[in-house]
Amino acid sequence: xxxxxxxxxxxxxxxxxxxxxxxxxxxxxxxxxxxxxxxxxxxxxxxxxxxxxxxxxxxxxxxxxxxxxxxxxxxxxxxxxxxxxxxxxxxxxxxxxxxxxxxxxxxxxxxxxxxxxxxxxxxxxxxxxxxxxxxxxxxxxxxxxxxxxxxxxxxxxxxxxxxxxxxxxxxxxxxxxxxxxxxxxxxxxxxxxxxxxxxxxxxxxxxxxxxxxxxxxxxxxxxxxxxxxxxxxxxxxxxxxxxxxxxxxxxxxxxxxxxxxxxxx
Amino acid sequence: xxxxxxxxxxxxxxxxxxxxxxxxxxxxxxxxxxxxxxxxxxxxxxxxxxxxxxxxxxxxxxxxxxxxxxxxxxxxxxxxxxxxxxxxxxxxxxxxxxxxxxxxxxxxxxxxxxxxxxxxxxxxxxxxxxxxxxxxxxxxxxxxxxxxxxxxxxxxxxxxxxxxxxxxxxxxxxxxxxxxxxxxxxxxxxxxxxxxxxxxxxxxxxxxxxxxxxxxxxxxxxxxxxxxxxxxxxxxxxxxxxxxxxxxxxxxxxxxxxxxxxxxxxxxxxxxxxxxxxx
Numbered sequence: 001x002x003x004x005x006x007x008x009x010x011x012x013x014x015x016x017x018x019x020x021x022x023x024x025x026x027x028x029x030x031x032x033x034x035x036x037x038x039x040x041x042x043x044x045x046x047x048x049x050x051x052x053x054x055x056x057x058x059x060x061x062x063x064x065x066x067x068x069x070x071x072x073x074x075x076x077x078x079x080x081x082x083x084x085x086x087x088x089x090x091x092x093x094x095x096x097x098x099x100x101x102x103x104x105x106x107x108x109x110x111x112x113x114x115x116x117x118x119x120x121x122x123x124x125x126x127x128x129x130x131x132x133x134x135x136x137x138x139x140x141x142x143x144x145x146x147x148x149x150x151x152x153x154x155x156x157x158x159x160x161x162x163x164x165x166x167x168x169x170x171x172x173x174x175x176x177x178x179x180x181x182x183x184x185x186x187x188x189x190x191x192x193x194x195x196x197x198x199x200x201x202x203x204x205x206x207x208x209x210x211x212x213x214x215x216x217x218x219x220x221x222x223x224x225x226x227x228x229x230x231x232x233x234x235x236x237x238x239x240x241x242x243x244x245x246x247x248x249x250x251x252x253x254x255x256x257x258x259x260x261x262x263x264x265x
Numbered sequence: 266x267x268x269x270x271x272x273x274x275x276x277x278x279x280x281x282x283x284x285x286x287x288x289x290x291x292x293x294x295x296x297x298x299x300x301x302x303x304x305x306x307x308x309x310x311x312x313x314x315x316x317x318x319x320x321x322x323x324x325x326x327x328x329x330x331x332x333x334x335x336x337x338x339x340x341x342x343x344x345x346x347x348x349x350x351x352x353x354x355x356x357x358x359x360x361x362x363x364x365x366x367x368x369x370x371x372x373x374x375x376x377x378x379x380x381x382x383x384x385x386x387x388x389x390x391x392x393x394x395x396x397x398x399x400x401x402x403x404x405x406x407x408x409x410x411x412x413x414x415x416x417x418x419x420x421x422x423x424x425x426x427x428x429x430x431x432x433x434x435x436x437x438x439x440x441x442x443x444x445x446x447x448x449x450x451x452x453x454x455x456x457x458x459x460x461x462x463x464x465x466x467x468x469x470x471x472x473x474x475x476x477x478x479x480x481x482x483x484x485x486x487x488x489x490x491x492x493x494x495x496x497x498x499x500x501x502x503x504x505x506x507x508x509x510x511x512x513x514x515x516x517x518x519x520x521x522x523x524x525x526x527x528x529x530x531x532x533x534x535x536x537x538x539x540x541x542x543x544x
Contacts, residue, residue: 041397044350060350087321087392094344137349
């Protein structure tokens with residue numbers, strides 16, 4: 001099978017990292033470039049397809065009307081889901097959500113939710129009775145590593161372009177008619193790192209993830225704040241964490257510029 | 266709006282054209298690209314009207330758990346899923362009974378196209394994912410899946426060409442869209458054939474239909490599937506076009522075998538056959 005990971009490949013990656021190199025010739029602090037396509041799914045309130053190296057992800061948003069939670073009667077909500085489709089890699093299986101799937105979805109969700117980018121009170125339709133829920137789901141189409149960042153970029157692009165449907169007098173959604181757009185006050189983006197051979201590498205490929213001894217993600221906003229962190233397997237020193245946070249701001253800034261350019265076009 | 270006749274309803278017998286302007290036997294625009302998912306052994310991306318689907322093939326690989334292995338043939342296992350945002354109202358992520366049934370009938374259709382007896386005890390896994398839909402997603406998936414199978418280099422008797430056929434607003438039509446599928450008199454028939462043998466490998470129906478109407482619809486189905494077959498073959502030849510060098514090698518070989526005078530004829534033929542060779 002084409003996708004089998006050989007031990008040889010992995011030890012080569014570690015060996016190269018010790019020499020300060022990566023298999024694809026990138027520098028350690030260099031993220032892959034990406035292309036973004038927006039709005040191809042007409043049934044969705046917004047959609048985004050990102051291709052980042054070999055990684056391909058599709059994100060889309062559906063808006064639904066529901067009852068607010070009793071403890072926040074004047075607030076709507078967002079929900080983020082991730083699916084590592086069996087289509088995307090021979091190691092993935094169709095079936096109930098895997099642990100990896102749940103972690104990716106929750107980290108992307110936290111990055112956006114905790115940045116307070118979306119004012120949930122604006123998603124309220126009638127206090128205590130009805131509110132909007134923005135369901136963002138993203139799907140791995142080809143898994144080429146770092147689905148965290150790909151999901152985060154595609155997800156943010158989807159939130160930035162999501163339209164809010166019109167409602168009739170019974171609060172039923174009128175199909176294909178819209179009353180406005182979702183508003184975001186901040187633009188949070190995840191940046192993910194791995195440690196290989198004692199070195200810190202940003203935006204790992206699939207094989208680099210396999211060869212890594214530790215993983216870390218940080219969500220940063222355009223106004224200089226952090227909104228989520230997640231250490232995966234392995235351990236880091238405080239110096240390493242601080243270095244990754246600094247680099248995270250830098251990488252996210254570059255990605256944000258590119259994303260905004262695409263969204264505005 | 267099911268079942269109820271409303272005012273201002275289209276009448277295809279009178280209108281002579283359909284709600285989206287198509288002729289009765291006209292397909293929506295269809296485009297296919299193969300080899301879009303590098304991790305897969307074979308893959309395809311298809312856009313058919315508003316429908317957008319991915320298909321990926323993994324295998325033949327060992328069928329697991331072991332008791333599912335068949336010592337006489339490969340199992341073709343299709344997994345049909347829809348993205349939550351692919352339908353007007355958000356779909357629940359977990360597979361429902363419809364997903365399961367479609368997976369089953371698609372697998373049975375592909376099974377007839379593949380030389381499964383060549384790969385005992387294995388499974389050929391086919392995953393199809395709908396990311397946008399507007400009636401006819403299962404036939405879109407089957408059409409894409411069979412391209413992905415060919416892309417994976419799996420030995421096949423033929424491709425499977427699939428389309429929706431049926432009836433809406435008083436006329437027999439091809440490739441129903443959502444408005445037509447919701448018509449008061451809608452009959453929806455997912456239909457697929459192996460174009461070479463004309464065998465029918467997928468056939469479902471819901472709606473009310475006369476036997477005579479079915480005979481007409483089947484004829485429409487065959488004609489439409491032939492058109493789809495051509496698009497499938499074109500998509501594959503776009504990836505597996507011979508390079509100029511290998512094209513020339515084949516030509517030279519045939520020249521030396523059969524003498525100078527037939528070379529022009531052979532040249533023509535080899536162009537037609539130059540398909541399933543990797544770049």
